[in-house]
Amino acid sequence: DDEEEIKTALTSFITKLTESSSTTGGNGAALPWNLTSKPCEDHWEGVTCDYRGALKNITLDGYEFSGILNAGLLCDVQSISKSLTVLSLKNNNLQGESLEKIGNCKQLTRLFIRGNRLSGDLPVAFTGLNNLKRLDISENNFSGILPDLSGISGLNEFSAQENFFSGNIPSFDFFNLFIFNVSNNNFSGLIPSGGDRFPASSYSNNPLLCGRPLQNSCAPSLPDSTDDSKGGKGPSRNDILMFSGYVLIGLTVVIVLGLWICRKQKKEEDQIESVAKMAAFDDSIISKPSYTPMNFKNSGFSKSEVSYITGEENTEVSSSVLALSSPEVNGIRFENLLKAPAELLGRGKHGSVYKVFCEDLGMTLAVKRIKDWTMPSNDFKQRMRSLGMVKHPNVLPAIAFYSSRQEKLLVYEYQHNGSLFRLLHGSEMGKTLDWSSRLSVAATMANTLSFMHQELRESAISHGNLKSSNILLNKNMEPCLSEYGLMLDSQDPSLVSNIQLLQQGGGGGENHPVFKADIYQFGVILLELLTGKQTQSNGNIDLANWVVSVVKEEWTVEVFDRTLIQEGASEERMVNLLQIAIKCVNRSPEARPGIAQIALMINTLKEEEDRSMEVSGMTSSASFSQVS
Numbered sequence: 214d215d216e217e218e219i220k221t222a223l224t225s226f227i228t229k230l231t232e233s234s235s236t237t238g239g240n241g242a243a244l245p246w247n248l249t250s251k252p253c254e255d256h257w258e259g260v261t262c263d264y265r266g267a268l269k270n271i272t273l274d275g276y277e278f279s280g281i282l283n284a285g286l287l288c289d290v291q292s293i294s295k296s297l298t299v300l301s302l303k304n305n306n307l308q309g310e311s312l313e314k315i316g317n318c319k320q321l322t323r324l325f326i327r328g329n330r331l332s333g334d335l336p337v338a339f340t341g342l343n344n345l346k347r348l349d350i351s352e353n354n355f356s357g358i359l360p361d362l363s364g365i366s367g368l369n370e371f372s373a374q375e376n377f378f379s380g381n382i383p384s385f386d387f388f389n390l391f392i393f394n395v396s397n398n399n400f401s402g403l404i405p406s407g408g409d410r411f412p413a414s415s416y417s418n419n420p421l422l423c424g425r426p427l428q429n430s431c432a433p434s435l436p437d438s439t440d441d442s443k444g445g446k447g448p449s450r451n452d453i454l455m456f457s458g459y460v461l462i463g464l465t466v467v468i469v470l471g472l473w474i475c476r477k478q479k480k481e482e483d484q485i486e487s488v489a490k491m492a493a494f495d496d497s498i499i500s501k502p503s504y505t506p507m508n509f510k511n512s513g514f515s516k517s518e519v520s521y522i523t524g525e526e527n528t529e530v531s532s533s534v535l536a537l538s539s540p541e542v543n544g545i546r547f548e549n550l551l552k553a554p555a556e557l558l559g560r561g562k563h564g565s566v567y568k569v570f571c572e573d574l575g576m577t578l579a580v581k582r583i584k585d586w587t588m589p590s591n592d593f594k595q596r597m598r599s600l601g602m603v604k605h606p607n608v609l610p611a612i613a614f615y616s617s618r619q620e621k622l623l624v625y626e627y628q629h630n631g632s633l634f635r636l637l638h639g640s641e642m643g644k645t646l647d648w649s650s651r652l653s654v655a656a657t658m659a660n661t662l663s664f665m666h667q668e669l670r671e672s673a674i675s676h677g678n679l680k681s682s683n684i685l686l687n688k689n690m691e692p693c694l695s696e697y698g699l700m701l702d703s704q705d706p707s708l709v710s711n712i713q714l715l716q717q718g719g720g721g722g723e724n725h726p727v728f729k730a731d732i733y734q735f736g737v738i739l740l741e742l743l744t745g746k747q748t749q750s751n752g753n754i755d756l757a758n759w760v761v762s763v764v765k766e767e768w769t770v771e772v773f774d775r776t777l778i779q780e781g782a783s784e785e786r787m788v789n790l791l792q793i794a795i796k797c798v799n800r801s802p803e804a805r806p807g808i809a810q811i812a813l814m815i816n817t818l819k820e821e822e823d824r825s826m827e828v829s830g831m832t833s834s835a836s837f838s839q840v841s
């Protein structure tokens with residue numbers, strides 16, 4: 214039977230692995246398998262089988278085996294090759310034999326042979342491992358030309374550092390890879406396109422390699438560094454460096470001058486605007502703003518600038534009354550709002566939020582005061598109008614806004630159930646968010662964002678500041694996006710700067726950089742849901758970097774929130790969601806998927822989750838319970 218066949222094959226395989234080698238001496242650790250027993254039934258150390266007795270994983274890392282890795286002994290055996298998904302022989306001292314036979318182990322998803330003495334060419338047969346996700350052949354003595362592995366469409370990791378490979382780096386599907394390292398080899402020539410998604414350290418110590426992300430370009434005029442002193446035909450590297458220096462200094466001077474002129478102009482404009490404001494100022498509205506609990510002094514509020522968004526017409530109305538979108542709140546005086554007791558909820562990077570109890574309304578409001586926003590007043594009003602026209606049940610609408618050059622205020626209904634941030638990270642929370650609820654939040658938010666991006670694609674208004682504290686729970690405990698479209702600035706570490714955004718502005722659909730920045734931030738929220746960890750956008754280590762580095766070490770389990778593991782959440786679906794998140798936080802904006810595609814993937818996961826809960830007889834509830 215299969216198990217007998219597997220046992221015979223494994224026995225020969227391990228015998229070869231442990232064969233003593235005259236060069237290293239000794240055969241390392243003792244044989245981890247008791248040959249009188251059965252591999253699956255008796256759970257041989259390092260061997261994992263599924264419940265049907267199919268061999269899945271062989272993991273024999275760090276045993277100091279110094280014999281031969283004979284791939285044929287495993288992969289020529291059908292009962293093994295049809296099911297083996299993981300072969301890990303890291304940090305032994307193995308030499309290779311029949312390595313090309315690995316090509317028969319077609320089901321392999323992970324192949325780790327790092328830290329051995331394997332040498333010669335990497336067999337072309339590796340290119341046929343179509344299911345491979347992770348390949349680590351680093352720290353060996355492989356040499357020759359690397360075969361083209363770009364046909365392995367799902368490859369996420371390729372680690373080949375510290376070998377002796379030479380020739381060009383073949384093309385890879387870089388957008389799928391999240392780990393790539395070919396440093397410390399003898400590669401030469403141009404780094405293939407897309408390769409600059411990885412840092413220079415992924416390519417370092419290949420003296421003949423050139424092109425981005427390395428500093429040395431492949432310009433044909435660039436002479437060898439040894440030619441520098443000869444003063445040959447083209448410019449020397451030093452010349453180029455010097456020239457770049459001059460260009461840089463020149464650019465800096467131009468930018469500083471430009472900024473100075475802009476500031477001067479702005480100052481002049483400000484003076485003109487405040488004069489106009491004084492003329493328009495109506496004492497009957499705000500007589501003496503001496504007591505302003507929200508510290509709105511010197512705002513110079515004018516009735517003409519108190520605006521509101523109604524459900525029907527999106528017209529601004531001059532009024533001494535702060536008109537709000539729901540009819541029952543009409544009739545409140547703006548001055549009363551200003552005088553109402555206000556509690557500071559938080560002071561973020563972009564301003565402060567106050568909780569204001571408005572007696573006239575008998576209602577609690579959240580007033581966001583945006584600081585340092587340079588968007589001109591008219592553009593802001595235009596933006597609020599565009600936003601006011603798009604309605605979604607999971608987007609919290611601003612019920613009023615105020616705009617002047619000095620002040621931009623947004624008024625929202627206060628949400629008593631807090632934010633996703635509090636739910637995930639708040640220490641006082643009695644209940645933790647279970648896996649099904651987290652998946653549900655992810656799906657709802659993806660669908661909502663997809664709707665908003667679609668509706669606002671022409672005006673290119675993204676959320677701009679997507680994070681778990683801006684996902685608020687409404688009275689039905691459903692997650693809602695708050696503060697949509699209020700930030701021009703993005704926290705995307707791929708440095709999509711305002712200038713770039715503006716330059717590339719005008720249409721562009723869901724590939725517009727502002728939407729791609731939202732995708733990054735959405736990915737971070739997915740990571741928060743999966744890991745239960747907070748992101749530190751201002752710290753040196755952010756969540757996205759942390760996850761990618763942990764995943765690099767060993768696939769996933771350490772990454773997930775321990776409560777999810779304890780709960781018995783489906784590891785497969787968690788890994789799937791993690792893969793989506795990792796795609797979203799790709800450093801290269803173009804490589805991030807669009808929100809529609811993301812929503813589709815997450816909805817599929819959620820449907821699978823719902824089906825599995827139905828099968829196990831649990832109720833498939835998409836909402837989560839009220840937090841006490």
Ligand SMILES: Nc1ncnc2c1ncn2[C@@H]1O[C@H](COP(=O)(O)OP(=O)(O)OP(=O)(O)O)[C@@H](O)[C@H]1O
Binds near residue numbers: 629
């Ligand atoms: N409508 C609301 N109802 C209840 N709480 C709110 C409301 N709007 C914001 N908050 C809460 O107020 C706090 C401060 O919000 P704010 O948006 O200023 O913080 P932030 O998101 O950390 O900073 P920033 O948006 O400036 O980067 C957050 O905890 C947020 O969840």
